[in-house]
Amino acid sequence: MEYVKGVPLLRPYIDYDNQEFWLAHREEKLVFQKCTYCGKIIHRPKPMCPACLSTDMEWIESTGLGTIYSWTTFVYDRAAYPGIRVPYIVVLVEMSEGVRLVSNIEDVTSEEMYIGMPVEVFFDKVSDDLTLPKFRKRKVKK
Amino acid sequence: MKSIKNKVAIVGIGLSGFSKDCKKTELRMACEAIKDALDDAGLTPRDIDGMIKQTDDSADEHAITSAMGMPNLTFYGETRWAGAPCGMVMQAATGVAAGACHTAVIYRAVNGGSGLRSTPSMRSSGQLSTADLLHWAFHSPFGLMTEQGAVAMLAERYMYEYDIKKDQFGPITVTCRQNGAKNPNSAYFKKPITMKDYKESKMVTDPLRALDCYEKFDAAAAFIVTTPERAKYLNHPPVMILGAAQGSVPETENMCGYYRDDVTGLPEMAVMGKRLFKMAGVKPKDIKFAQLDDAYTPLVPMQLEALGFCKKGKGVNFCGDGKKIKAGGRLPVNTAGGSLGEGHIHGMNHVIEAVHQIRGTATLQVKNAKIGLVATGAGGPAGGLILGR
Incomplete structure (x- = not known):
């Protein structure tokens, strides 16, 4: 892919819900959110597990x-x-x-x-x- | 369950032409469409006490009441995305049925041809909603930032799952353009196309060609709803709202929905349709015509499936060579042309054509058009209406 010089790059919007996903890329890691309670793996990151409504989340490396x-x-x-x-x-x-x-x-x-x-x-x-x-x-x- | 069935009527409609540069503000466009709808009904601005707008519209309810001298507005609200036309009618109708207002106007005015483009979002980034941010954050860094691109990935998967061949979406746009070619208000009046034109049309986002996608225009539209009692004293026989619903499910977003089990199933359209048919007390076979969201051709067969007009994966077969969906076919679709064949005002013209069909004043009038369906917002938050006499 060839990026066009002079056109601003589109950057992700990083917030408390998704920052682990984006920041891991700097260490060349792809991570996904995992519900600690029910084990559901989630992407895109969410504030709460949509399956069990737990807010207890961890991040696993893909x-x-x-x-x-x-x-x-x-x-x-x-x-x-x-x-x-x-x-x-x-x-x-x-x-x-x-x-x-x-x-x-x-x-x-x-x-x-x-x-x-x-x-x-x-x-x-x-x-x-x-x-x-x-x-x-x-x-x-x- | 109590519902708004038969408690509210559409009594006035207004639709501008479709222009690439109308040289008018969106506020003026909105006011002119509302004035046309008032004149059509036989009402004045003083009669309006309810108003529902589309969230993205620049011309807001307070600007309209000032510009048109409406002294009695006591109920207003808004909804968003491509499903909005039917959703706005539902919200206005809910206000009328509940007695929160008596006569409500619904409008949209978008200078899509000349001015602000509607994709990406017309709002500045400082005003983006959380759903917008999620959508753009995970897609735009990879260059996925237009509806054409978003729908292309849905279409590619749809073709793979149901063995749909190249060019099989063509008859949909050809049918819409043939209908629009007979409609004097259409941007494509006397400009039908053939499958040859379709096959020669340039590739935009593979597999979508230019003729699979709507064009942007400056346009505006408005409708007025009121009680059946008041409707008796107005200019036209009332068009009754038999069913109305919106739809949003997990992972619903504008023109995407990549993160759910069934990417091509339009589940928000399905949940909307289920409520809609139940409220109206009818089945797909009872529907005499359908005005469907045709912003992008692949969404038409997906809607036919989600709404139960055919089985899953059979939408393209249903559309076939266009015979069944033409005027005079089993289910005439987008009889004024829709977005692809009349012009794009975000589905508002689909509601207007449904009103014409029920009134019996359509250019391509369907015989015995006593009950019809409108769907807006395919591939995103959905809205639907079933209208009748």
Whole structure:
């Protein structure tokens, strides 16, 4: 993905509910929220477990492994974020923990994309103060 | 359960044209649409004592009462997102049925063609709600920040799950444009399209083409609701509200819903529809026409499934080559053109066309159109109405 110089980067909005998720990226870790009471793994982070209403939460490190659940290629620049050169791919990844997250995939063309593609996380240091979890195609041993 | 069924009537409608640059403020657009609705009903600003606005609209209720000299407003409120047109009617109707007001106006005015664009949110970041923040925080850093992109990922998954082929959404936009081509108020009057045009239309966010997506316009619309007793003395036969509902479920957000078990099922539309049909006491087979949210073509078959017009995964088959959803088909859809074929004013024109159909004053009049459905807010917070005579 090619970022366009001069266009402000879009940064996540960090608050008390989600700060562990975003701050972990600086240490190149992907973490998800887990309800200490009922064990439900949650993404996006929430103030309370929607299954049991416990506010007792912990953060677990993800395996970083997932599969493509859906994807799109932004082709037309006026329907895209001007800070990234089109075409670029946005993916919805289903992680091995069972949660989904929106991200990007690198080193794969639109023609090569398919739902179910195995992927693994890597960390893209987009700027000095912004590191984002992104994905690459993963080889699976048969 | 007590309900508002048959307790409130829609008695006035107003709809502007669709312009790329109307050179009017949104306040003026709103006032003109409300004046048209008052004239249509045979009412004056003094008669209005209730008002429901869409949260994002810049022209607020206090500006309207000042601009139009409304001295009697005692009930007002707001709701948000694409489901708002039906939701606003429901809230106004709730006020009328409960006796909190007697005659209420609902309006939207959006300079989407010339002025502020509606995506991303028209509000400044300082005013973002928590739901907005969640939505943008987890998507925009990855360049996912338009509805076209958000819906494209729903569509891609939908095609995968139900073996839908490329171009199978085409007949939906072709049907809407054919309907709109016959509607003199449409931005696309006398401009029908064919499947060839659709297939040649540029790719925007794969798999969505330009002709799968609505265009932005400057436009405004208003409706007036009142009691059936008062409706007797007004200009038109009343259009009765038989059912009205909104819908929001876990992980509902504008045009997304990526984090739930069934991404393509529109569960908020399903929960809305369940309440709606129960309140009206009818079934999908009783509905003579439907005005559906067609902001993006894949949302139409998803709605047909969520509302029970067909089985899950069969929405695209239902739309087929357009035969069933055309005027004269089994379920005529978006008979004035909808967002894709008339113009986009966020679903408000869908309610107006439903009123025309029930009154018998539609351009493409459905025979025996005594009961019809409107759905707004597919792929996000939903709203619905069942209207009748």
